[in-house]
Amino acid sequence: MTDLSAYSSKHFDRGASRLKEVTWLITSLLLFQLCPLSFSALKRSVLRFYGAKIGRNVTIKPQVKITFPWKLEIGDHVWLGEECWLFNLEKIIIASNVCVSQRAFLCTGSHNYKLPTFDLITKPITLAEGAWIGAGAWVGPGVDIGRQAVLTAGSVAANHLEPDGIYRGNPAILVRRRSN
């Protein structure tokens, strides 16, 4: 039986001091959650200040939520849509020319439900060049999204997506190829 009183996240490395995390949370609230304009250039600078690697011309819409900027790498010409959430307990690495649509949720954390201690499981997520994560879609821990792959709106990807594949459903399955 699950016993969450026995749960411990002491082996999990948050990657920053508590002070750094708290100032980030306040910054995120004011600039990322509440500000109704995009101000992408300012957001890029702030994210870099907190340790993110961010390329050129990355668009960051209002209400984008990034959990740990110091575990984030984004290439050039990437779009992060409104209300998308990069829940990056481990690294989220986004290559160039990727679109993460509105309300999408990239989730690097899970739990080992076989253990009473419900141990935290964290794995990185990578989105390869040209990938598109549709609105309201969900990407689980450890998932690699292949080059030019598409996860359609509202779909749930717990496994890798092959390059050039278009995936739909829960669980997301390959429904066709993007090219030809």
Place this chain on the structure above:
Amino acid sequence: MTDLSAYSSKHFDRGASRLKEVTWLITSLLLFQLCPLSFSALKRSVLRFYGAKIGRNVTIKPQVKITFPWKLEIGDHVWLGEECWLFNLEKIIIASNVCVSQRAFLCTGSHNYKLPTFDLITKPITLAEGAWIGAGAWVGPGVDIGRQAVLTAGSVAANHLEPDGIYRGNPAILVRRRSN
């Protein structure tokens, strides 16, 4: 390969001046996103001021997000539930006696993923009289929801829903008739 540096939305008509849009964004933040009470009558007046056509007795719950009020038409006795999002790059037209439940997402925008330029595709959405969009459901660009049709909670409609049909799943399929 997708090349978002070549993307252009110059052919897209936002339908209002930048000034109008910015004042709307601030109004939306304060009255629609942050205000914890519905104040539907006030919201209706504000939406009309910004160019929406809104009928009588339209209920607009807290945290409803409307992207462009000037591309919105709503009939009488319509409910917009908490956290639903009318992402109306093109017109969203909602007939009378429609219920849009909590966290539903009406999305008029997509992209042509066959083109390297990932061109913006926008198409209107119409909800016919008596339709019901369930909680957390998603409706895609160009979709017409038929009279009295139901899209169940969490379902994803990329195609038209026939009148009187109850649709479920991702993609949403007809599972039964509403009447009988």
Place this chain on the structure above:
Amino acid sequence: MTDLSAYSSKHFDRGASRLKEVTWLITSLLLFQLCPLSFSALKRSVLRFYGAKIGRNVTIKPQVKITFPWKLEIGDHVWLGEECWLFNLEKIIIASNVCVSQRAFLCTGSHNYKLPTFDLITKPITLAEGAWIGAGAWVGPGVDIGRQAVLTAGSVAANHLEPDGIYRGNPAILVRRRSN
């Protein structure tokens, strides 16, 4: 045909005075929605002040939304993840050692779509000990989630989940057992 002008919720008991509800809405906005730190102990105290029964060591992350604290019972060592929503028009009863993940939506309300008056239907939701509601999942009115049951990310449960079952999809179906 649906006629929402004939709708009435006069038989629905909100369970608290309007004044109590308004002060709760303001408290919820400030402490639950806007505060970027968890402050779980303070939240537990506030919820108890508003009539909730809350056990020991309940973690309440930022942006958790609870509609009516006076219709809420939670055991010990329970986690409520960011942006989860307990829409408890009727009681939501959560046993000990339960995890409700991010963006999950427990929805006790529906409507009788067979009636022109679209009558409100409200039914309690219970989560038995050790259950896990995955990120972005949806649980409908009247659903009992069995002991140690798991509803995977993005899945939609309109019916009961058996103890120890792992359910996935929309509608959620049993895909395997949690133990062995």
